Amino acid sequence: MTKHDVAVVGIGQTKFRSKRRDVNIPEMIYEAVKMALDDAQLEPKEIDAIIIGNMDHFEGINFSELLCGIEAAPGYLKPVVKVATGGTTGSSLAICGYHNVASGIYDNVLVVGWEKLNEGGATTGIITAFDPVWERPSLAGALGPLALMAGMYSAKYGITAEQAAKVTVKNRSNAANNPFAHLQMPNITIDYVMSSQMIAYPLRLHDCCPQSEGACALIYANEQETKKITDNPAWFHAVETAHYYTFGTDDKMFDLPTATIASKKAYKKAGIKNPIKDLDVAEIYEPTSWSELSWTEGLGFCKPGEGGKLLDEGITQMSGELPVNPSGGVLSTNPIGATALVRVAEAAIQIMGRGEKRQVPDVEKALAMGFGGSLWTEIMILGKNPLR
Amino acid sequence: MTKIGKVAIVGVAQTKYEKDKIDQTYSELVFEVVKKLHNDLGITNDDVGCVITSSNDFNDGRTIANMAIQDAVGSVRKAESRVSGDGAFAFMYGAMRILSESYDTVMVVSHCKCSEVNQYLVNNTIFDPYYQRHLGLDQISSAGLMANMYMNKYGVTEEQAAKVVVKNRKNALNNPYAHLREEITIKDVLNSKMMAYPLKELDFPPFSDGAVAMLLAKEDVAKKMTETPVWFKGYGNCTDAYYLGNRNMTDLIGLELAAKEAYRMAGINKPNKNLDVCEVSENFSVHELMIYEALGLCDKGEGGKFIESGETEMNGSIPVNPSGGVLSSNPTMANGLIRVAEIALQLQGKADKRQISNAKTGLAYGMNGICSQGNCVLIFGGE
Amino acid sequence: MSKNRKLKKDFFEIKWKTDLPYRYSIGKLAVKFFEELKANKKIMGSKCPKCEKVHFPPRAVCADCMVEMTIEDMVELPPKGTLEGFTVINYPFTDPSTGGIRPFPYGYALFKLDGADTYTMHFVNETDVNKMKIGQRVEAVFNEELIGDLTADIPYFRIIKEEN
Secondary structure (H helix, E strand, O other), X not given: OOOXXXXXXXXXXXXXXXXXXXXXXXXXXXXXXXXXXXXXXXXXXXXXXXXXXXXXXXXXXXXXXXXXXXXXOOOOOOOEEEEOOHHHHHHHHHHHHHHHHHOOOOOEEEEEEEEEHHHOOHHHHXXXXXXXXXXXXXXXXXXXXXXXXXXXXXXXXXXXXXXXXXXXXXXXXXXXXXXXXXXOXXXXXXXXXXXXXXXXXXEEHHHEOOOOEEEEEEEEEEHHHHHXXXXXXXXXXXXXXXXXXXXXXXXXXXXXXXHHHHHHHHHHHXXXXXXXXXXOEEEOOOOXXXXXXXXXXHOOOOOOOXXXXXXXXXXXXXXXXXXXOOOOHXXXXXXXXXXXXXXXXXXXXXXHXXXXXXXXXXXXXXXXXXXXXXXXXXXXXXXXXXXX | OOOOOOEEEEEEEEOOOEOOOOOOOHHHHHHHHHHHHHHHHOOOHHHOOEXXXXXXXXXXXXXXXXXXXXXXXXXXXXXXXXEOOOHHHHHHHXXXXXXXXXXXXXXXXXXXXXXXXXXXXXXXXXXXXXXXXXXXXXXXXXXXXXXXXXXXXXXXXXXXXXHHHHHHHHHHHHOOOOOOOOOOOHHHHHHOOEEEOOEEHHHOOOOOXXXXXXXXXXXXXXXXXXXXXXXXXXXXXXXXXXXXXXOOOOOOHHHHHHHHHHHHHHOOOOHHHHOOEXXXXXXXXXXXXXXXXXXXXXXXXXXXXXXXXXXXXXXXXXXXXXXXXXXXXXOHHHHHHHHHXXXXXXXXXXXXXXOOXXXXXXXXXXXXXOOOOEEEEXXXXXX | OHHHHHXXXXXXXXXXXXXXXXXXXXXXXXXXXXXHHHHHOOEEEEEXXXXXXXXXXXXXXXXXXXXXXXXXXXXXXXXXXXXXXXXXXXXXXXXXXXXXXXXXXXXXXXXXXXXXXXXXXXXXXXXXXXXXXXXXXXXEEOOOOOOOOHHHHOOEEEEOHHHO
C-alpha cells in the first residue's frame, strides 16, 4: 500500500464579522480561496479536488457545494464533494481532505468551510438537527444542552462562574492579536462577562460564542507536491473521530466522553504521552466558556474536575505551558461550517511560525479539535515534520 | 497521480425500494441494511473500522441528517463521517479511508426517504436564491429543457427515449428490490401526462424510500472475508457548471471527463469491449441516451440509435441497468450507491435473475445536483 | 466599525419566508408510546433484550448491542424521576415547528425517570434557578385531555415540593 504524508501548504481566512452584507455567498468564500491560492502560489487550475462544507439549512441552499464550488472555488470541471456534519463540519472537512491526499487519489486538495448565518437562522436550524417528536419541542438550539452541561459540570466539581468568565477574558483578549477574529476585546474584564445578561442559566451572554459569517480555506498536498510549494508546511500526524448516541442526552455529557476516546487514539498515533508536555499549543472548540474548562479535562490536559485549576494556574494562558486558543477560539469567532476548520488553520499557522502577535514560541506539535452533533469530537494533531 | 493500493467490496445489502415506508424511522430503515450486512458477512460491529454515510438535510428534514442514524450504523464511540450528497461519492470517501491505511474495513451506508417531503420543493431549493429559484425550477423543468435541446440538436425522437423506459422497467421484473416492477409499452410512455415538454410522466422515475449498505475492506482482509471480492479499479469525479445557462445542455461534459479519468485509472481503452455491464443513474429517459454518449459507449448524437440497436439490453453487448435503474427505483440520495451495489452483485455472480453472464468489469455512475452537474464514475473488477 | 454603519445604509434587504412541510415517520415504538399515553396515561420506554438497558425515549435500536427493540420490548416507567441538570432559557429564537418565536423565559431540564438508564430533556414549570437543585425529585404533569402529543399531554415536569 502506498500511504502518503499530508501537509497544509496554503491558508486563507476572511475577516470574520457578524454580518457580511457587502458580499454574496460565493464572493465571501472567494476571499478565503484566493488568499489560500496566493499563499501556496498555486494557480486555480493546479488544484486537483475541492472539498467544501457548510450546513445547508442555515442559508437555505440545498447542495450548496454545487453553487459555491463552481462560483467561488476553481471547481469547474473538477471534483467537488461536500461533507457536512454540523458543528464538526470544519474538522470533518479537514479529515476528509487528509484522506483524499493520504490515499494517493489526489496530489493536492482545497478544503473550504464557510457559513453566512445571518442569511438564515442558526438556532432554528440547529433545533431541526434533533428528533422532531422527542427533542425539538423543548430544545432551545445548541445553547440549551450546553447550559445543562455547564450546570451539571459546575454542580459536580464546584467550578465557579468566575472561573468560566476567565476563559472568555483569555480567549477574547487573545483574539485581539488575531486580525481575522470576529470579537476582539483587548480590554475585556471578568466583570464585563459576569454582568452580561443571563441567557440560559448558568450561561451569560458573554459565556457564549457569537454567530459569525466568513470562510476558511486550506490547501493540502502530499510530500512530493509540498516540496515544490513550500519549505514551511504543517504536517498531519493524526486524525481521529469519535461519535456518540443519536439522542445526545442518553448519557451525562458534560465530561465529553468522545473527547477522551478520540484524543487517546490520536495521542497514541502521534506519539504523545503527556499532552501538557508533548503538545505546544491547542486550538480547541469551546462553544461556551464552561466548555473549555470541561473539554481540557476530556482531552487529558488535567484530571477530571481540575479544568478550572488548570486555567487558574495559568497553564492554558498565552504565557503558560500549553496555550489554549491563542486565536481567540470559538468564543471569539463562530461561522459554524468553518469554525472547526479555523482551528486546523490556526494550529497550522502556529506550526509554521506565522502567528505574528498570537504566535506561541517554538511550536513543534499542535492540536486542533472539532465538536458538534450529539457530542461528537474530532481531533487533528499537526507537527513541524512528517511523522516517522 | 501516484500508484494506489487495493480496496474491495466484500458484501452489500439493500432494502426493498417502496413508495412510502411509513412505519420506519430513518434509524430503523438504516438498521435494516446494516444488520443484514453484518449477518450476511458473519461479522459484528467490532469488525467495522468506521462508517461513511450519505444523506441530505433537506430531504430528511433534519440538519445533520446523519445524527439520526448514529445508533443504527453502530458509530457510538467510533468514527463516522458523512458526505452530503449521492452515495457514490460516499463510496469513494470510504475507499480513501482504506487506501490511506487508516482503517482495515469501512462500512458505507446511504439512505433516502422521498415520502417525507415534497420532492419538487426540495429540488427547487437546490437553485440559488438570487436568480434561478424564483423561476420555480426543479429537476423536472430542468430535465425538460435539457431533453428538448438535446433531442433538437441530434434528432432524437420521443419513441427512442421511451425505449429506455421500456427496457429498464422490464429489467426491474428480475430485481426483487425494485420499486416499480411492471412492464410498460412505448405507447404507455408516449400517452402519459406531459410534465415538462417533451418529457412525460413515464419519462421520469418514481419517488422511492430505501437504503443500501456495503462493506469495504483492504486487500488481505477482503480475501479472507469472501471468495468473490469486488475490486475498486477506477474513479473519476467531475463537476459541471452551476447555472443552467452556463451548461452545455446537449452533452454531459462533466460525465464525459469523469468517465475518461475513471477509464484511465482502470486501464480501459474501449469501454464497449472492456466493460461487461453498466449501472447508471438515469434521472429521466433521455438522460440515459446522453449518458451512453458521455461514457463513450456510442458516438456523440447517436444515443437514440444506440438504444434501438439493442446493445444495451440484457442480451446485448453492453447491458445498461440490468437492475432497472433509477427509472424503476429512485431513493434520490442512495441512487449512486445502489448502482455500486448492483455492480458488486454482478461481479460476484450473485445477481440471480438479472445476472449478466461472465461479468468481470463493471461501471457504476452516481450523480449530484440538477441534471448531472456532479458526476462520480466508478469502475470495478472481479479480479 | 464606522465603515460597517456606512455599508448598512447602502444595502436594502429582501425578506423571504418558505414553508417546507415534512411528514416524519415516528416508528412503531413511538406509536405505541403515544397510544399508551393517550389511553392509559402510561409513560413507556424500551428495554434491550440483550443488555437490559432501559431506554427513554423508546427507540428501535440499542446502540451498545446493535440489537433491535420492538413493541414487545417496551416497559412502563413511572412518571417520576430525579433532576440531573436544569436551566432557564431566556432568549428569543424562531421555533421551526411554528415559524414564530417560542415564548420565553422557560424552564428546561435533564432528568432520569425512575427505572430508565438514559437521561431525557423536557420543560419544567420553574423559571427561578434558585428554586431548582440537582437531585430534586420531579414528576410528569399530565394534561386533563390526552391526545397523543408529547408536549400537549405532558406540558412539563414539576418539582415535587413535598418530597424535596
